Amino acid sequence: MALPEMWRSLSIVLVVVAQQTWGRSNWIAMTPSRLLDSGAVQAGVFTDNLPTFVARVWHDNNILPGIARPNVGAWASWQDYEVKKENFEVLIADEVTWIPAANGVIPLGAQPTGVYLNGTDLYTCRVLDETAFILESGLIMKGQTVCSIPWQNRTALYPVYEVMLYK
Numbered sequence: 199m200a201l202p203e204m205w206r207s208l209s210i211v212l213v214v215v216a217q218q219t220w221g222r223s224n225w226i227a228m229t230p231s232r233l234l235d236s237g238a239v240q241a242g243v244f245t246d247n248l249p250t251f252v253a254r255v256w257h258d259n260n261i262l263p264g265i266a267r268p269n270v271g272a273w274a275s276w277q278d279y280e281v282k283k284e285n286f287e288v289l290i291a292d293e294v295t296w297i298p299a300a301n302g303v304i305p306l307g308a309q310p311t312g313v314y315l316n317g318t319d320l321y322t323c324r325v326l327d328e329t330a331f332i333l334e335s336g337l338i339m340k341g342q343t344v345c346s347i348p349w350q351n352r353t354a355l356y357p358v359y360e361v362m363l364y365k
Protein backbone atom coordinates (compact mmCIF):
# COMPACT_ATOMS: atom_id res chain seq x y z
CA MET A 199 0.00 0.00 0.00
CA ALA A 200 1.36 3.44 -0.95
CA LEU A 201 1.93 5.81 1.93
CA PRO A 202 -0.82 8.37 1.06
CA GLU A 203 -3.28 5.54 0.69
CA MET A 204 -2.29 4.10 4.05
CA TRP A 205 -2.68 7.49 5.64
CA ARG A 206 -6.15 7.84 4.17
CA SER A 207 -7.24 4.45 5.52
CA LEU A 208 -5.89 5.38 8.92
CA SER A 209 -7.80 8.69 8.94
CA ILE A 210 -10.99 6.87 8.03
CA VAL A 211 -10.47 4.49 10.94
CA LEU A 212 -9.83 7.43 13.27
CA VAL A 213 -12.98 9.23 12.13
CA VAL A 214 -15.07 6.11 12.73
CA VAL A 215 -13.58 5.65 16.20
CA ALA A 216 -14.17 9.34 17.00
CA GLN A 217 -17.80 9.14 15.94
CA GLN A 218 -18.41 6.09 18.05
CA THR A 219 -16.62 7.40 21.10
CA TRP A 220 -17.51 11.08 21.10
CA GLY A 221 -20.64 11.19 18.97
CA ARG A 222 -23.32 13.39 20.45
CA SER A 223 -26.04 10.76 20.22
CA ASN A 224 -26.06 7.68 22.35
CA TRP A 225 -28.17 4.63 23.09
CA ILE A 226 -28.42 4.02 26.83
CA ALA A 227 -29.77 1.10 28.85
CA MET A 228 -33.16 1.87 30.36
CA THR A 229 -35.95 0.43 32.51
CA PRO A 230 -39.61 1.56 32.59
CA SER A 231 -39.39 3.29 36.00
CA ARG A 232 -36.45 5.50 35.01
CA LEU A 233 -37.78 6.42 31.57
CA LEU A 234 -39.88 9.54 32.10
CA ASP A 235 -37.06 11.92 33.11
CA SER A 236 -34.28 10.19 31.18
CA GLY A 237 -34.01 12.78 28.40
CA ALA A 238 -34.75 10.11 25.80
CA VAL A 239 -36.01 11.10 22.35
CA GLN A 240 -39.79 11.36 22.43
CA ALA A 241 -41.73 9.56 19.73
CA GLY A 242 -45.23 10.73 20.52
CA VAL A 243 -48.00 10.54 23.07
CA PHE A 244 -49.98 7.50 24.16
CA THR A 245 -53.67 7.15 25.06
CA ASP A 246 -52.77 7.83 28.71
CA ASN A 247 -51.42 11.25 27.57
CA LEU A 248 -47.93 10.26 28.68
CA PRO A 249 -45.06 10.58 26.21
CA THR A 250 -43.77 7.58 24.30
CA PHE A 251 -40.07 7.24 23.53
CA VAL A 252 -37.93 5.86 20.73
CA ALA A 253 -36.47 2.54 21.89
CA ARG A 254 -34.72 -0.56 20.66
CA VAL A 255 -35.04 -4.05 22.11
CA TRP A 256 -33.07 -7.27 21.79
CA HIS A 257 -35.04 -10.32 20.71
CA ASP A 258 -33.62 -13.65 19.49
CA ASN A 259 -30.41 -11.90 18.37
CA ASN A 260 -32.32 -9.27 16.45
CA ILE A 261 -32.15 -5.60 17.45
CA LEU A 262 -35.63 -4.22 16.90
CA PRO A 263 -36.56 -0.52 16.83
CA GLY A 264 -39.72 0.10 18.81
CA ILE A 265 -41.38 2.21 21.42
CA ALA A 266 -41.14 2.61 25.20
CA ARG A 267 -43.77 3.80 27.70
CA PRO A 268 -42.94 5.13 31.19
CA ASN A 269 -43.57 2.60 33.96
CA VAL A 270 -44.79 -0.03 31.50
CA GLY A 271 -42.08 -1.31 29.15
CA ALA A 272 -40.91 -1.34 25.56
CA TRP A 273 -42.44 -3.03 22.53
CA ALA A 274 -41.33 -3.89 19.04
CA SER A 275 -42.94 -5.58 16.07
CA TRP A 276 -41.72 -9.10 15.53
CA GLN A 277 -43.18 -11.05 12.61
CA ASP A 278 -46.90 -10.35 12.87
CA TYR A 279 -47.09 -9.87 16.60
CA GLU A 280 -45.22 -7.80 19.21
CA VAL A 281 -42.55 -8.46 21.81
CA LYS A 282 -42.49 -6.64 25.14
CA LYS A 283 -39.31 -6.05 27.17
CA GLU A 284 -38.54 -4.62 30.60
CA ASN A 285 -34.94 -3.94 29.62
CA PHE A 286 -34.30 -1.91 26.52
CA GLU A 287 -32.32 1.04 25.20
CA VAL A 288 -33.41 4.59 24.47
CA LEU A 289 -31.82 7.22 22.29
CA ILE A 290 -30.28 10.40 23.68
CA ALA A 291 -29.65 12.83 20.82
CA ASP A 292 -29.10 16.55 20.33
CA GLU A 293 -31.08 16.77 17.16
CA VAL A 294 -33.90 14.63 15.81
CA THR A 295 -35.87 15.15 12.60
CA TRP A 296 -38.85 13.14 11.41
CA ILE A 297 -39.10 13.07 7.62
CA PRO A 298 -42.48 12.27 6.04
CA ALA A 299 -42.30 9.31 3.62
CA ALA A 300 -44.52 6.61 2.12
CA ASN A 301 -44.63 3.22 0.40
CA GLY A 302 -41.23 2.00 1.58
CA VAL A 303 -39.13 5.11 1.02
CA ILE A 304 -36.34 5.53 3.58
CA PRO A 305 -35.11 9.14 3.37
CA LEU A 306 -31.45 9.80 2.63
CA GLY A 307 -29.42 10.26 5.81
CA ALA A 308 -31.52 7.99 7.99
CA GLN A 309 -29.27 5.85 10.21
CA PRO A 310 -30.25 2.28 11.06
CA THR A 311 -31.57 1.93 14.61
CA GLY A 312 -31.74 -1.85 14.55
CA VAL A 313 -30.79 -4.91 12.55
CA TYR A 314 -32.24 -8.36 11.87
CA LEU A 315 -30.13 -11.42 12.57
CA ASN A 316 -29.57 -11.80 8.81
CA GLY A 317 -27.94 -8.35 8.63
CA THR A 318 -30.90 -6.38 7.24
CA ASP A 319 -30.86 -2.85 8.66
CA LEU A 320 -33.94 -1.45 10.37
CA TYR A 321 -34.98 2.17 10.78
CA THR A 322 -37.24 3.95 13.25
CA CYS A 323 -40.52 5.15 11.78
CA ARG A 324 -43.63 6.60 13.38
CA VAL A 325 -47.25 7.06 12.42
CA LEU A 326 -50.25 9.00 13.57
CA ASP A 327 -52.97 6.48 14.28
CA GLU A 328 -56.16 8.41 13.82
CA THR A 329 -58.41 5.81 15.36
CA ALA A 330 -56.49 5.74 18.64
CA PHE A 331 -55.27 9.38 18.35
CA ILE A 332 -51.76 8.37 19.21
CA LEU A 333 -48.35 8.85 17.72
CA GLU A 334 -46.59 5.47 17.73
CA SER A 335 -43.12 4.42 16.63
CA GLY A 336 -41.98 1.20 15.05
CA LEU A 337 -39.69 -0.11 12.36
CA ILE A 338 -39.20 -0.23 8.63
CA MET A 339 -36.64 -2.05 6.49
CA LYS A 340 -35.52 -1.50 2.90
CA GLY A 341 -37.73 -3.48 0.55
CA GLN A 342 -40.73 -3.31 2.87
CA THR A 343 -43.47 -0.88 1.79
CA VAL A 344 -44.90 -0.13 5.24
CA CYS A 345 -43.99 1.05 8.74
CA SER A 346 -44.69 -1.75 11.24
CA ILE A 347 -46.07 -0.68 14.59
CA PRO A 348 -46.60 -2.96 17.61
CA TRP A 349 -50.21 -2.67 18.69
CA GLN A 350 -52.19 -4.97 21.02
CA ASN A 351 -49.98 -7.94 20.22
CA ARG A 352 -50.38 -7.42 16.50
CA THR A 353 -48.21 -5.66 13.98
CA ALA A 354 -50.13 -2.80 12.41
CA LEU A 355 -48.90 -1.77 8.95
CA TYR A 356 -48.95 1.84 7.73
CA PRO A 357 -48.02 2.89 4.16
CA VAL A 358 -47.68 6.56 5.23
CA TYR A 359 -45.20 7.33 8.01
CA GLU A 360 -42.23 9.42 9.13
CA VAL A 361 -38.65 8.21 9.42
CA MET A 362 -36.34 9.40 12.20
CA LEU A 363 -33.01 11.06 11.46
CA TYR A 364 -30.75 12.01 14.36
CA LYS A 365 -27.42 13.57 15.29
Ligand SMILES: *[C@@H]1O[C@H](CO)[C@@H](O)[C@H](O)[C@H]1NC(C)=O
Nearest residue numbers: 277314315316317318339341
Ligand atom coordinates in the same frame (compact mmCIF):
# COMPACT_ATOMS: atom_id res chain seq x y z
C1 LIG B 1 -34.08 -10.90 6.87
O1 LIG B 1 -34.97 -11.22 7.90
C2 LIG B 1 -36.21 -10.52 7.84
C3 LIG B 1 -37.00 -10.88 9.09
O2 LIG B 1 -37.12 -12.25 9.29
C4 LIG B 1 -36.92 -10.88 6.54
O3 LIG B 1 -38.14 -10.18 6.46
C5 LIG B 1 -36.04 -10.48 5.38
O4 LIG B 1 -36.65 -10.85 4.17
C6 LIG B 1 -34.68 -11.16 5.50
N1 LIG B 1 -33.81 -10.64 4.46
C7 LIG B 1 -32.98 -11.42 3.75
C8 LIG B 1 -32.15 -10.72 2.74
O5 LIG B 1 -32.95 -12.62 3.93
Ligand SMILES: *[C@@H]1O[C@H](CO)[C@@H](O)[C@H](O)[C@H]1NC(C)=O
Nearest residue numbers: 278279280281282350351352
Ligand atom coordinates in the same frame (compact mmCIF):
# COMPACT_ATOMS: atom_id res chain seq x y z
C1 LIG C 1 -48.68 -12.53 21.21
O1 LIG C 1 -48.85 -13.36 20.08
C2 LIG C 1 -47.91 -14.43 20.00
C3 LIG C 1 -48.09 -15.12 18.65
O2 LIG C 1 -49.42 -15.43 18.40
C4 LIG C 1 -48.09 -15.35 21.19
O3 LIG C 1 -47.12 -16.39 21.13
C5 LIG C 1 -47.89 -14.55 22.48
O4 LIG C 1 -48.15 -15.35 23.59
C6 LIG C 1 -48.83 -13.34 22.50
N1 LIG C 1 -48.51 -12.50 23.64
C7 LIG C 1 -49.45 -12.00 24.43
C8 LIG C 1 -48.95 -11.14 25.54
O5 LIG C 1 -50.64 -12.22 24.28
